[in-house]
Amino acid sequence: MPFFINVILPLPLENHFTYSVSKAEAEFLKPGMRVAVPFGKSKIYTGIVAEVHQNDPQIYEAKPVEQILDETPVVTEAQLKFWYWIASYYMCTVGEVLRAAIPSAFLLESETIVQVLKGVSINDEDLSDDEFLLFEALQSQSSMKINEIIQLLDKKTVLPVINSLVEKKIIAVNQEIYEQYRPKVERHVKLHDKYSEEAAMHQLLDELSRAPKQREVIFTLFGMAAKSNGAVKVSELCKASNASSAVIKALINKQVLKEIEVETSRIAFEGGELSNMVKLNDHQQQALEEIEKAFETEDVCLLHGITSSGKTEIYVELIEKVIASGKQVLYLLPEIALTTQLITRLQNYFGEKVLVFHSKYSVNERVEVYQNVLRNTEKARIVIGVRSSIFLPFHDLGLVIVDEEHESTFKQYDPAPRYNARDLAVVLGKMRDAKVLLGSATPSLESYFNAVHNKYTLVNLDRRYGNVLLPEIEIVDIKEKHRKKRMTGHFSDRLLEEIREALNEKEQVILFQNRRGFSPILECNTCGHSPQCPNCDVSLTFHSHNNQLRCHYCGYHIAMQLKCMACGSIELSTKGFGTEKVETELKALFPGHQIGRMDLDTTRGKHGYEKIISAFEQGEIDVLIGTQMLTKGLDFRNVRLVGIMNADTLLNFPDFRAHERSFQLMLQVSGRAGRTQKRGRVLIQTYNPHHQIVQQVSTNNFLEMYREQLEERRNYKYPPFYRLIRITLKGRDYTRVNEGADWLATSLKNSLHENVLGPEFPPIARIRNEYYKNILIKIPQKQSLAKTKNLVSRVLQSFKAIGAYRGVKTVINVDPY
Ligand code: ADP
Ligand code: ZN
Ligand code: ZN
Numbered sequence: 115m116p117f118f119i120n121v122i123l124p125l126p127l128e129n130h131f132t133y134s135v136s137k138a139e140a141e142f143l144k145p146g147m148r149v150a151v152p153f154g155k156s157k158i159y160t161g162i163v164a165e166v167h168q169n170d171p172q173i174y175e176a177k178p179v180e181q182i183l184d185e186t187p188v189v190t191e192a193q194l195k196f197w198y199w200i201a202s203y204y205m206c207t208v209g210e211v212l213r214a215a216i217p218s219a220f221l222l223e224s225e226t227i228v229q230v231l232k233g234v235s236i237n238d239e240d241l242s243d244d245e246f247l248l249f250e251a252l253q254s255q256s257s258m259k260i261n262e263i264i265q266l267l268d269k270k271t272v273l274p275v276i277n278s279l280v281e282k283k284i285i286a287v288n289q290e291i292y293e294q295y296r297p298k299v300e301r302h303v304k305l306h307d308k309y310s311e312e313a314a315m316h317q318l319l320d321e322l323s324r325a326p327k328q329r330e331v332i333f334t335l336f337g338m339a340a341k342s343n344g345a346v347k348v349s350e351l352c353k354a355s356n357a358s359s360a361v362i363k364a365l366i367n368k369q370v371l372k373e374i375e376v377e378t379s380r381i382a383f384e385g386g387e388l389s390n391m392v393k394l395n396d397h398q399q400q401a402l403e404e405i406e407k408a409f410e411t412e413d414v415c416l417l418h419g420i421t422s423s424g425k426t427e428i429y430v431e432l433i434e435k436v437i438a439s440g441k442q443v444l445y446l447l448p449e450i451a452l453t454t455q456l457i458t459r460l461q462n463y464f465g466e467k468v469l470v471f472h473s474k475y476s477v478n479e480r481v482e483v484y485q486n487v488l489r490n491t492e493k494a495r496i497v498i499g500v501r502s503s504i505f506l507p508f509h510d511l512g513l514v515i516v517d518e519e520h521e522s523t524f525k526q527y528d529p530a531p532r533y534n535a536r537d538l539a540v541v542l543g544k545m546r547d548a549k550v551l552l553g554s555a556t557p558s559l560e561s562y563f564n565a566v567h568n569k570y571t572l573v574n575l576d577r578r579y580g581n582v583l584l585p586e587i588e589i590v591d592i593k594e595k596h597r598k599k600r601m602t603g604h605f606s607d608r609l610l611e612e613i614r615e616a617l618n619e620k621e622q623v624i625l626f627q628n629r630r631g632f633s634p635i636l637e638c639n640t641c642g643h644s645p646q647c648p649n650c651d652v653s654l655t656f657h658s659h660n661n662q663l664r665c666h667y668c669g670y671h672i673a674m675q676l677k678c679m680a681c682g683s684i685e686l687s688t689k690g691f692g693t694e695k696v697e698t699e700l701k702a703l704f705p706g707h708q709i710g711r712m713d714l715d716t717t718r719g720k721h722g723y724e725k726i727i728s729a730f731e732q733g734e735i736d737v738l739i740g741t742q743m744l745t746k747g748l749d750f751r752n753v754r755l756v757g758i759m760n761a762d763t764l765l766n767f768p769d770f771r772a773h774e775r776s777f778q779l780m781l782q783v784s785g786r787a788g789r790t791q792k793r794g795r796v797l798i799q800t801y802n803p804h805h806q807i808v809q810q811v812s813t814n815n816f817l818e819m820y821r822e823q824l825e826e827r828r829n830y831k832y833p834p835f836y837r838l839i840r841i842t843l844k845g846r847d848y849t850r851v852n853e854g855a856d857w858l859a860t861s862l863k864n865s866l867h868e869n870v871l872g873p874e875f876p877p878i879a880r881i882r883n884e885y886y887k888n889i890l891i892k893i894p895q896k897q898s899l900a901k902t903k904n905l906v907s908r909v910l911q912s913f914k915a916i917g918a919y920r921g922v923k924t925v926i927n928v929d930p931y
Contacts (some may be wrong), residue, residue, distance in 0.1 A: 115168050116134055116168070116170065117135050117136065117137055117139070117140035117167075117168060118132050118133065118134055118135065118166075118167055118168065118169065118170065118171070118176055119132070119133055119135055119143060119149070119162035119163050119164075119165065119166050119167070119179070119745060120132055120163070120164040120165040120167070121133055121149060121151055121163060121164065121165050121179075121413070122161055122162045122163065122197075122208050122209055122212050122213050123151070123153060123161040123209050123212075124159065124160070124208050124209050124210075124213040124221050125153075125160050125207075125209045125388075126162070126206070126209060126530070127207055127209055128207060128211055130164060131153070131164075132171040133150070133151050133176050133177055133178060133179045134176040134177065134178050134179075134679060135166075135178070135179055135470045135751060136404065136735060137344060139165050139179070139182065139321055141412040142182070143163050143166050143182065143199070144163065144166070144186075144187050144189065144619065145162075145163050145165060145166070145189075145191055145194060146162060146163065146187025146188060146189035146190055146191065146193070146194060147162070147163045147166055147183070147186070147187050147188070148160050148161070148162060148163075148182075148183040148188060148220065149161055149162075149163055149179045149181065149182055149183060149186050150179065150180040150181040150183060151177070151179050152177050153179060158180055159221075160183065160220070161456060161511065162188075162189050162194075162212060164194065164208075171487045173747050175193070176840075188216070188220060188507075188536075188679070189215075189216065189507065190488075190507050190509075190547065192508075192546065193215070193248045193505070193507055193808055194255070194323070194546065195544060196371065196541075196545060197211040197212065197215060199545070200533060200538065201531070203541075203928065204530065204531045204532055204533055204926075204928045205432070205903055205906070205907065205926045205928055206360055206530035206531045206532070206926070207530075208528065210530040210531055210714065211531050214502065214526075214529075214530075214531055215502075215505035215507065216505070217480040217481045217484050217500065219533050219795050220481065220484075222451060222658070225450070226257070226260050227257050227259055228248075228257065228259070228263065228276060228285055228286075229252065229256065229257045229286050230249065230252040230253065230256075230284065230286075230287060230299055231284060231285060231286050234284050236249065236284060238246075238585075240282065241282075242275070242278075243277045245275055245278060246265050246278065247266065247267060247277055248263060248266065248275060248276075248285075249284060249285075251266055252285065260511075261274075263276070264635055264661045266917040268820075274785045277579055278920040280639075282919060298377070298637075299586070300347055300348075300349075300376050300384070300852065301347070301348040301349075301373060301374075301378050302345040302346060302348065302373070302374045302375070302499050303345065303348055303351065303362065303365075303366065303371040303372065303373055303374070304335075304339065304344040304345040304346070304371055304372055304374065305332075305335065305339070305344070305345065305370070305371060305372070306369055306372050307372075308373065309370070309543070311419070314350060316372065318332070319332070324827050328357075328361055328364065328365055328370075330355050330356070330357065330598060331351065331355045331357050331361055331362065331365060331697075332365075332370070333355075334351060334354045334355035335351060335355075335371075337354075337427045337719070338350070338351065338354060341734045344770075345374055345376070347689055348362055348373075349842065360753065370602055371521050371574045372863045379917075381637045384425065388462060388463065388464075388465050389462045389463060391427075391430060391434065391463060392427055392720075393863070394424070394427060394431065395424070395575045395579065395580075396576040397423070397575055398427060398428055398713075400580075401417065401419065401573050401574070402428050402431055402610075404571075405417065405428070405432065405551065405571075405573055406450070406573035408573070408823055410547045412571050413540075413543055413544060413549060414540055414543065414547070414549075414550045414551075414552065414564075414569070414571070415550070415551050415552070415562050415570060415571045415572075415573060416553075416554075416557060416562070416564070416565040416570045416571070416572050416573065417551060417552065417553040417554075417573050417575065418554065418555075418557050418562070418573070418816075419553065419554075419574065419575030419576070420557060420575065420576055420578060420584070420814075421573070421576055421578070421584075421781070421782065421785025421786075422554050422579060422667065422783075423554045423555075423575045423576070423577060423579060423782075424575070424578075424579035424583060425517075425553050425555075425575065426456070426459065426517075426813060427443070427579075428575075428886065429515050429517070429551070429553070430459075430460070430463055430714050432513060432515075433445070433460075433464070433515075434463075434464075435497060435511075435615065436469065436513045437464075437495045437496065438513040439512060440510065441510045441511065441512025441513070441548075442487075442494065442495060442496070442509065442510055443495065443496045443497070443498070443512060443513045443514075444497050444499070444503060444506070444509050444511060444513070444514045444515070444539075445460070445496060445497065445498040445499070445512075445514075445515045445517065446499065446500070446501065446503065446504065446514065446515065446517065446524070446535055446536070446539060447498065447499070447518065448500070448501075448517075448521035448522075448523040448524060449499060449500050449501070449520050455727070455749060457470055457497070457498060458474065459869055460496065460498060461863065464495070465870075466493055467487055467492065467493065467494075467495035467496055468495075468496045468497075468498060468586065469483050469487070469493055469494050469496065469498070469501065470483075470497075470498050471483050471497055471498070471499030471500065471502070471503040471506065471708070471757065472500065473501070473756070474502050474717075474743070477604040477607075478928055480504065483497070483499075483506070484506060484507065487506045487508060487509075487796065489506040490509040490510075490710045492827065500523075500535075501523070501524050501525075501526060501535035502526075502535075504533075504535045504538050504539060504542060508546065511542070511543075511546045511548040512548055512549065513536050513548055513549050513551065514539045514542065514543055514548055514549070514550045514551070515551045515552065515553065516535070516536045516539050516550070516551070516552045517551060517553050517554075518542045518553070518554055519552040519554045519557065519561055520554045520556055520557055520558040520560060520561070520778050521604075522693070522775070522931070523931070524536045524676050525929075527927075530925075530926075532926075532927045532928065532930070534929060536552065536561075536920050539552075547725070547771075551844055552570070552655065554776040555782065555785060556619070556777065556781050556782060556816065558774070559774055559820065559823055559824060559833075560829065560834045562820055563824065563834045564834070570766050577855075582793075583788070583793045583829065584784075584814055585628065585756070585784055585785075585787040585788045585793065585794035585795055585796045585867070586793060586794070586795050586796070587700050587784060587795075587796045587797075587798065587811065587812040587813075587814075588608070588795070588796070588812075589798050589800065589801045589803045589808060589812055590606045590608050590797055590798065590800070590803075591800055591803040592606055592760075592799045592800065593799070595607065595608075595802045602703065604691055604695070604696060604697075604699060604759055604760070604799075605699065605700075606705070606797075606799055608797060609757050609799060610703070611908075612755050612757070612795060613755065613757070615705070616754040616755045617704065617707055617736055617737075620920075621752055621753070621754035621756070622730070622733070622735075622736060622737070622750065622752045622753045622754065622755075623736065623737040623739070623753070623754065623755045623756075623757065624736070624737075624738050624739075624744060624750075624753055624755070624756045624757070624783070624786055624787070625691065625696060625700070625737060625739045625756075625757045625759060626740060626741075626744055626757065626759060626783045627691070627693050627739065627740075627741065627760070628742070628756045628759075628763045628764050630742065630761070633690035634655060634656045634689060634691060634692060634695055635653040635654065635655055635656065635688065635696075636654070636656055636674075636675065636686055636687075636688055636689075637653040637654075637686065637688070637689050638678035638680065638681060638683055638685065638686055638689055639683065639685040639687055640678065640681055640683035640685055641678060641680050641681040641683065642677055643679065643680035643681065644689075645663055645672070645675060645679060647668065647670050649664035649665070649667075649668045649670055649880075649881070649882050649883045650665055650668055650670075650671065650878065650880055650881045650882060651665045651878050651879050651880040651881075652666070652667060652878055654670075654671075654672070655692070656674065656688050657694065658694055658695075658698065659694065661673065661674045662674060663675065667878065667881045667882070668881065668882045670725055672736050691759075692713075693711050693712075693713045693739050693741060694711065694741065696739050696759060697709060697739050698709045700737060700739065704736075704737070707737060708734060708735050708736045708737075709735070709736065709737045709738040709739065710726055710729060710730060710735035710737070710739070711738075711740065712726045712739070712740035712741070712743055712744060713740060713741045713743065714729075718911065723743070730750065731750065731751075733752065742779065744783060744786065750786060753786050753787050753788070754787065754788065754792065754794055754795065755787060755794070755795050755796075755797070756783055756787040756794065756795075756796045756797075757796075757797045757799070758780060758783065758784075758796070758797065758799060758800075759799055760800065761776065761780065761798050761799065761800040761802075761805075761807075761808055762800055762801050762802060764779060764780070764806060765785075765802070765905075768877060769931075770810055770827070770830065770832045770931075771931055773807050773819075773823055773826075774819070774823050776807050776809055776811075777810060777816075777819050779809075780798065780811040781811055781814070781816075783796075784796040784811070798811065798812070806819075806822060807819065810822075829882060831869075831892050831894075832892075833929075833931070834896055835895065836869075836889075836892040836893055836895070837892070837893040837899060837928075837929065838890060838891065838892060838893070838928075838929060838930055838931070839890075839891040839902075839903070839906060839926065839927070839928050839930070840888055840889070840891070840926075840927045840930040841888070841889045841890075841891070841906070841910075841925070841926055841927075842854070842859065842876075842886060842887070842889075842925040842927070843855045843873070843886070843887045843888075843889075843922050843923070843925075844884045844885065844886050844887075844922070844923050844925065845860065845885060845921050845922040846883060846884055846885070846921065846924060847921060847922075848885050850918070850919055850920075850921060851885045851886075851887055851922055852873075852887065852921050853918070853919070854913070854916075854918075854919040854922040855872070855873035855887040855889065856873060857913065857916070857919070858873070858909065858913055858924075859861050859872055859889050860871045860911070861909045861913070862889065862891065862905075862906070862909055865905055866891060866905070867901070869891060869892040869893065870889065870890070870892075871890055871891075871892065872887070872888055872889040872890055873887045873889050873892040874887065874888055874889075874890075875887055875888075889905065903928075906926070910924055910926070
C-alpha cells in the first residue's frame with residue numbers, strides 16, 4: 115500500500131494537497147512538520163503536514179515530496195486544531211491562517227537554480243541559438259534562476275532549452291532550498307592558544323613594543339578576558355582599548371588573536387536588578403480575590419477598572435501565580451500600546467522570563483520568539499505581544515490577559531484571516547483550558563454585555579490608585595466662542611488660559627486631535643476645486659513639513675500647488691486641521707516652549723514611537739500633540755492638562771460604533787491627566803456641548819453610555835444582538851463591480867431577505883484604481899451561524915463561476931468591526 119500526506123500550503127486554496135511518500139518517510143513524518151513540495155509548473159513551496167494516511171487522492175496523481183525539512187514538528191497539534199477553527203469561523207483557508215501564524219522565515223523560499231557544469235567544453239554548432247545564449251550568460255553569472263532565464267531569452271517556455279542542455283551534460287539544475295533564517299552571530303576574539311605559556315607571552319609583548327596600539331589591545335584583553343573565560347566581543351574590545359577594528363584585524367592576521375563567532379539571542383533581557391512586587395491596596399486586593407474566585411469555576415473574567423486604578427499590578431500578581439505553577443502566560447496588547455513602559459515594568463518583575471513579540475520586530479527576531487515558545491524554554495514563561503502572538507506554539511497555557519480589550523487594533527483587516535485577537539483569546543482559552551482576563555477602563559459594548567449576561571464574570575475597580583481624583587472635565591462650546599470672537603485659530607480662550615497656567619507651573623500638556631484623515635486639504639477660493647488623487651476618490655492632504663500634497667490611501671504625492679489646477683487662480687487656502695496644523699499654531703503662540711507631535715508621520719521606524727514617549731517622560735517636551743496613539747494606556751506623571759481639540763470629528767464618523775468609540779477615546783485620553791496627587795483637568799472643545807456622549811464623558815458615566823448605546827444597537831440590528839458578515843467586491847472595472855454586487859445581493863436576499871443590506875459604495879469608493887462595493891449580512895441570534903456561512907459560501911462559489919464577473923474579487927469579513 116502506498117503512503118500519502120496531506121499538506122497545508124501557505125496559499126488561498128480551498129483544499130489540501132496530497133503528496134506521496136515512502137513507507138519510511140510516512141513513519142518518520144508527523145503532523146506539524148515542514149515539507150518542501152512541488153506545486154504548479156516549477157514552483158516549490160514549504161507546507162505543513164496535516165495528516166499522514168493511505169488514501170490515494172485518485173482524481174490526480176500525487177507527486178512525491180521534495181524534501182522533509184524538520185526532525186520534529188514546528189507546529190503543534192493544538193495549533194493545527196486552532197487553525198481549522200479560525201479558518202472555519204472567519205471563512206478563509208487554513209493556508210491563509212498558516213501564513214499569518216508562523217514566521218515567514220519558516221516558509222522556505224524555493225528557487226530553481228541553473229548552473230554550468232564544471233570543466234565542460236562545447237562545440238558551438240551543437241547548440242541552438244537559445245541554448246548558446248543561456249550558456250554564455252552562465253559563463254559570466256555562474257548561476258541563474260528560472261525567472262531570470264525567462265527574461266534573458268524573452269520567452270515563457272524555457273524548460274525545453276534547459277532540459278536539452280541538461281541532456282547534453284552542459285548544465286545542472288538543482289532545486290536549492292535554503293533557510294532564510296540566520297541566527298545572529300557576534301564576533302569575539304581570544305588570544306591564540308600558543309600564548310598560554312608565560313614565556314611566549316613575554317616574547318609577544320616585546321615584539322609588540324613597536325606597535326603601542328596593538329599592545330594596548332592585548333593588555334585590555336587580559337583585563338576583560340579574566341571575567342569572560344577568554345573570549346571577548348570585538349566591539350567591546352575596540353571600545354575599551356580605544357582601538358579601531360583595523361588594529362584588531364592586524365592582530366588576527368598576525369595570528370596573535372583568534373576570531374570566533376558566537377551565536378547570540380536577539381531578544382535578550384538587558385539585565386539589571388529585579389524589583390519586588392508592590393503591595394496591592396484594599397481595592398486591588400479585593401478585585402484580585404474576585405478574579406481568582408471566578409477562575410475557580412469560570413473561564414473568562416472582565417476587569418472594568420478606571421484609568422490609573424492599578425490594573426497592571428493586579429495582572430502582575432496573577433502572572434506570578436500562574437508561572438509559579440509551571441504554566442505559560444500570554445499578555446496581549448493593542449498594537450501601539452506596546453511601549454517600553456509596560457515591557458520595562460514586567461521585565462523589572464520577571465526579568466528573563468518575559469518574551470516580547472512586536473510587530474516591528476524583524477523576521478529573525480520573530481523566529482527566536484517562536485522557537486523559544488515552541489521549545490518551552492525558561493525565557494518563554496510570559497509572552498507580551500500584539501494580536502499575532504495569539505498564534506504562538508504554547509505548550510501549557512495557564513492565562514491569557516487581554517489588556518485594553520476594547521481596542522480596535524485587535525482586529526486584523528487585511529489580509530485574511532480577518533480575526534479579532536480578543537475573541538480568539540476566549541476561544542484559545544477554551545481549547546487549552548486556560549483562563550482569560552479581559553481588562554479595560556472602557557470595555558467594549560460586547561464584552562460588557564457578555565459580562566452583564568453572565569457569560570463572563572464582571573469585576574469592578576472604580577478607585578484610582580492612591581485615591582487620586584479623576585480629572586475635572588470642562589466642556590467648551592466653540593460655536594459660542596467663535597460668535598464671541600474668542601478663538602485664536604483652533605484654540606478657545608479657555609484652552610489657551612489653561613495651557614498657559616500649566617506651563618507656568620512647569621507641568622505638561624497633552625493635546626488630542628483626531629487622526630490624520632482630518633488633515634488640511636487645499637481649496638481654491640475662486641472655483642472651489644481641490645486637488646484629488648488620480649487613483650483614489652479622496653482629496654490630497656497638505657503636509658507642510660515637506661510642502662507636499664499626499665494621498666493617505668495610496669501614497670501618491672505632488673508638490674504643493676501655487677495656482678489652482680482648474681482655473682489658475684492663485685487664491686488658495688487650506689481647509690480642515692490636523693496635528694501638524696495644531697503644532698504650527700501652537701508654536702507661534704508659545705515660542706518659548708518645546709512642542710512635540712506624535713502621529714503616523716512622526717513615529718515611523720522601529721523606535722520612532724518610543725523616542726517621542728521617552729522625550730515626553732523626561733520632560734524634554736512641554737506640550738505633546740497627538741492622535742489616537744496618545745490614548746493607549748500610557749502612564750505619565752506630570753501631565754496636568756489634556757485638551758481635546760474637537761470632539762465632533764469623532765462623533766460624526768459614519769459607523770455604528772462611532773459613539774461608543776468616541777466615548778472610549780475621550781475617556782482614555784482624559785485618563786492621561788493628573789495621575790499623581792494634583793487633580794488633572796480636561797477641556798473638551800466641541801460644537802455640540804449637549805451631545806449625550808460628551809455629557810457622559812464629562813460625568814464619567816459608563817453605565818449610562820452602555821445602556822443608551824445598547825438600545826440603539828437593538829433598534830438598528832447591530833451587535834451584540836445581530837452578527838455581521840460583510841462582503842466587499844472590488845475590481846478595476848466599474849460596471850462589473852456594480853453588476854456583480856447586484857447579482858450577489860439579489861442571490862443572498864433570496865434566502866436571507868431583509869437581513870441583507872446593500873450593495874452600497876463605501877465612503878471612499880475607489881482606492882488605487884479599484885472600485886469597492888459592500889454588502890452587509892445581519893444574522894439574528896436565533897439563526898444558525900454555521901448554516902448562514904454555508905449559504906454565503908455556496909452563493910460566492912456560484913458567483914465566481916460567472917464569466918461576466920471575472921476580475922471582481924470578493925473579500926469576506928466576519929465580525930467586520
Ligand atoms: P491602570 O493600568 O489601571 O491605568 P496602572 O497599573 O498603570 O493603572 O497604575 C497607575 C499607577 O499607580 C502606576 O504608576 C502604578 O505603578 C501605580 N500603582 C498601582 N498600584 C500600586 C500599588 N499597589 N502600589 C504602588 N503603586 C501602585
Ligand atoms: Zn480654481
Ligand atoms: Zn490615492
